[in-house]
Amino acid sequence: MYLSKLEIFGFKSFPAKTVIDFSSGVSAIVGPNGSGKSNIVDAIRWVLGEQGDKALRSEKRDDVVFSGTSKRKPLSVAEVSLTIVNNKNVLPTEYSEVQIARRFFRSGETEYYLNGTKVRLKDIRSLFMNTGIGPDAYSVIELKMIETILSHVKNERRKMFEEAS
Amino acid sequence: MYLSKLEIFGFKSFPAKTVIDFSSGVSAIVGPNGSGKSNIVDAIRWVLGEQGDKALRSEKRDDVVFSGTSKRKPLSVAEVSLTIVNNKNVLPTEYSEVQIARRFFRSGETEYYLNGTKVRLKDIRSLFMNTGIGPDAYSVIELKMIETILSHVKNERRKMFEEAS
Amino acid sequence: ARERFLHTFEEIRQNFIRIFKELFQEGDEANLKLVYDEDEDGKISDDPLEAKIEITAKPRGKRPTSIELLSGGEKTLTAIALLFAIYLVKPSPFCILDEVDAPLDVANLGRFNRMIRKFSEKTQFILITHNERTMESVDTLYGVTMQEPGVTTIVETRFK
Amino acid sequence: ARERFLHTFEEIRQNFIRIFKELFQEGDEANLKLVYDEDEDGKISDDPLEAKIEITAKPRGKRPTSIELLSGGEKTLTAIALLFAIYLVKPSPFCILDEVDAPLDVANLGRFNRMIRKFSEKTQFILITHNERTMESVDTLYGVTMQEPGVTTIVETRFK
Numbered sequence: 001m002y003l004s005k006l007e008i009f010g011f012k013s014f015p016a017k018t019v020i021d022f023s024s025g026v027s028a029i030v031g032p033n034g035s036g037k038s039n040i041v042d043a044i045r046w047v048l049g050e051q052g053d054k055a056l057r058s059e060k061r062d063d064v065v066f067s068g069t070s071k072r073k074p075l076s077v078a079e080v081s082l083t084i085v086n087n088k089n090v091l092p093t094e095y096s097e098v099q100i101a102r103r104f105f106r107s108g109e110t111e112y113y114l115n116g117t118k119v120r121l122k123d124i125r126s127l128f129m130n131t132g133i134g135p136d137a138y139s140v141i142e143l144k145m146i147e148t149i150l151s152h153v154k155n156e157r158r159k160m161f162e163e164a165s
Numbered sequence: 166m167y168l169s170k171l172e173i174f175g176f177k178s179f180p181a182k183t184v185i186d187f188s189s190g191v192s193a194i195v196g197p198n199g200s201g202k203s204n205i206v207d208a209i210r211w212v213l214g215e216q217g218d219k220a221l222r223s224e225k226r227d228d229v230v231f232s233g234t235s236k237r238k239p240l241s242v243a244e245v246s247l248t249i250v251n252n253k254n255v256l257p258t259e260y261s262e263v264q265i266a267r268r269f270f271r272s273g274e275t276e277y278y279l280n281g282t283k284v285r286l287k288d289i290r291s292l293f294m295n296t297g298i299g300p301d302a303y304s305v306i307e308l309k310m311i312e313t314i315l316s317h318v319k320n321e322r323r324k325m326f327e328e329a330s
Numbered sequence: 331a332r333e334r335f336l337h338t339f340e341e342i343r344q345n346f347i348r349i350f351k352e353l354f355q356e357g358d359e360a361n362l363k364l365v366y367d368e369d370e371d372g373k374i375s376d377d378p379l380e381a382k383i384e385i386t387a388k389p390r391g392k393r394p395t396s397i398e399l400l401s402g403g404e405k406t407l408t409a410i411a412l413l414f415a416i417y418l419v420k421p422s423p424f425c426i427l428d429e430v431d432a433p434l435d436v437a438n439l440g441r442f443n444r445m446i447r448k449f450s451e452k453t454q455f456i457l458i459t460h461n462e463r464t465m466e467s468v469d470t471l472y473g474v475t476m477q478e479p480g481v482t483t484i485v486e487t488r489f490k
Numbered sequence: 491a492r493e494r495f496l497h498t499f500e501e502i503r504q505n506f507i508r509i510f511k512e513l514f515q516e517g518d519e520a521n522l523k524l525v526y527d528e529d530e531d532g533k534i535s536d537d538p539l540e541a542k543i544e545i546t547a548k549p550r551g552k553r554p555t556s557i558e559l560l561s562g563g564e565k566t567l568t569a570i571a572l573l574f575a576i577y578l579v580k581p582s583p584f585c586i587l588d589e590v591d592a593p594l595d596v597a598n599l600g601r602f603n604r605m606i607r608k609f610s611e612k613t614q615f616i617l618i619t620h621n622e623r624t625m626e627s628v629d630t631l632y633g634v635t636m637q638e639p640g641v642t643t644i645v646e647t648r649f650k
């Protein structure tokens with residue numbers, strides 16, 4: 001099972017539809033400071049159901065929608081879709097490929113999609129239950145989180161162990 | 166004015182007396198992970214009067230004293246001394262060189278020295294008043310502090326401005 | 331639930347000790363312990379589901395210390411060892427690491443990239459990095475840029 | 491005290507705008523603003539000594555945003571620009587930077603090292619780094635090692 005395609009449109013610094021085809025092995029995303037690398041990571045966390053503004057480095061919910069540049073107007077919708085190849089039947093469905101999508105309108109509405117059909121967040125969460133995939137599972141790690149994993153205080157560590165048992 | 170010599174003995178990972186002669190320009194300290202680079206920075210903060218355990222990455226006061234290895238016994242005293250060349254008469258004294266030292270015994274006593282004479286912490290602080298030198302002045306910066314300098318919350322930023330005015 | 335948790339904990343602990351030795355050098359050791367809290371009355375609870383998980387690390391020749399006293403690079407490597415110890419018990423289909431290799435020196439960077447390669451049979455890795463050595467060790471490289479200010483575009487993909 | 495603070499603030503602000511342009515690229519702008527808080531009764535205090543200092547940054551072509559929305563590397567560079575803006579008003583005799591260059595890409599690393607060189611007339615710099623390009627740009631290099639496990643020794647000093 002692996003992430004095979006990510007499509008971003010109107011999310012953060014992606015005003016034009018952008019497609020990334022991922023391979024299953026080890027890949028790296030490189031580029032200058034501020035060019036949008038961590039925004040790609042935020043897009044993956046977001047489509048997996050991340051609800052916290054802080055985890056998406058935003059101050060308010062609509063900070064995820066493209067806010068415009070000196071040459072482009074701000075957009076009113078952010079949309080991300082992620083295709084997952086289900087080759088090891090980890091996901092509880094007979095589809096060999098699963099596509100999840102999330103859309104957010106500046107007016108405040110959020111829509112979730114599973115293989116093109118509108119669903120609720122609960123349905124996305126139950127699809128990924130016990131698979132190690134999800135916005136807060138230990139599959140997305142940034143340098144700042146290293147302190148959290150190691151610190152007693154927030155007991156993030158317990159969460160990692162509970163997810164695994 | 167610049168730091169010309171640092172002598173460390175019994176502080177953190179320095180069981181044997183170690184001397185570093187600094188030059189006035191730009192220097193770099195390099196070496197493998199865990200080899201003692203940040204311990205040198207802690208020694209400078211400590212001799213300048215740093216009182217906080219957290220700022221010295223310690224859990225208790227005697228964590229600064231060499232705690233031993235499989236081949237060496239723990240020591241009972243930590244001592245750091247710093248020589249500062251006062252060539253621009255920034256420091257309010259006629260000496261062209263000033264040496265400050267700090268000693269800590271596992272029993273809990275702390276001693277401060279100024280040019281070889283025992284003094285109190287207050288005397289060290291008043292020597293450096295308004296010079297931009299001191300444990301919490303903005304002269305020692307690590308990567309984690311970048312978030313603090315930029316964040317509204319702790320208003321560390323105000324402190325920087327007040328120090329400068 | 332208790333039995334399962336204790337069983338998983340023991341498996342992760344064994345993995346952590348082994349992986350820590352691989353990521354660090356000869357003679358470096360580490361361990362995981364369940365620490366039971368005292369409640370207000372001083373009674374020690376024996377419920378593993380409530381206990382804290384303590385990490386102790388003993389880099390080569392040093393005395394066992396709490397991980398708070400380790401250096402920046404040692405802490406990063408310890409957290410990675412723990413993450414992989416858990417992945418051995420429950421592999422995650424993918425793992426995204428955003429500049430986690432920044433604090434590592436050249437030698438540890440090599441060990442880190444070799445470990446990633448080893449785990450990439452079960453887990454897909456996407457690494458964000460500025461380290462040229464990490465860029466050389468991956469299968470596919472995606473370049474991003476903001477040629478038009480404020481707009482991210484994907485420039486080129488290089489396959490090995 | 492108020493007059494002095496306002497005067498210093500204005501000087502730092504001018505410096506910050508100039509240095510930010512040098513550290514970032516053409517077209518990047520930044521500013522500092524004093525933001526007066528409202529107290530419980532909604533009255534706005536006019537005491538500059540109580541006000542918050544707000545940083546706004548506007549990287550090339552982007553809209554002015556709060557610094558929270560900048561990237562890791564952009565935040566580091568902004569903090570450095572602020573530090574140097576203050577040093578211009580009140581130089582600090584020495585400055586120790588512990589792995590502050592880690593999040594920077596190759597281009598920003600060059601600008602960072604050039605800025606350090608410029609300020610080194612008034613301020614002594616001691617940099618802890620794993621970046622080979624930073625090592626090449628300094629006057630003196632001190633190597634540390636733990637050949638004997640747990641014991642730090644200074645190995646060699648290289649003068650340029």
Ligand SMILES: Nc1ncnc2c1ncn2[C@@H]1O[C@H](COP(=O)(O)OP(=O)(O)OP(=O)(O)O)[C@@H](O)[C@H]1O
Nearest residue numbers: 012033034035036037038039065066067561562563
């Ligand atoms: N809603 C938005 N609309 C437009 N641009 C945005 C939006 N949110 C964030 N950005 C821009 O994205 C940039 C940050 O991108 P990102 O954090 O992905 O950089 P990065 O490539 O990870 O850089 P670094 O190497 O420094 O970590 C910022 O400059 C910010 O202005």
Ligand SMILES: Nc1ncnc2c1ncn2[C@@H]1O[C@H](COP(=O)(O)OP(=O)(O)OP(=O)(O)O)[C@@H](O)[C@H]1O
Nearest residue numbers: 177198199200201202203204230231232401402403
């Ligand atoms: N009181 C002490 N006695 C003996 N050793 C100590 C003491 N305090 C800290 N240490 C050791 O010093 C080491 C940390 O050194 P330091 O943080 O300076 O590393 P560093 O060179 O900065 O590494 P990095 O490149 O990873 O930041 C730890 O391994 C720790 O065990």
Ligand SMILES: [Mg+2]
Nearest residue numbers: 037038561562
């Ligand atoms: Mg980033």
Ligand SMILES: [Mg+2]
Nearest residue numbers: 202203401402
């Ligand atoms: Mg360090």
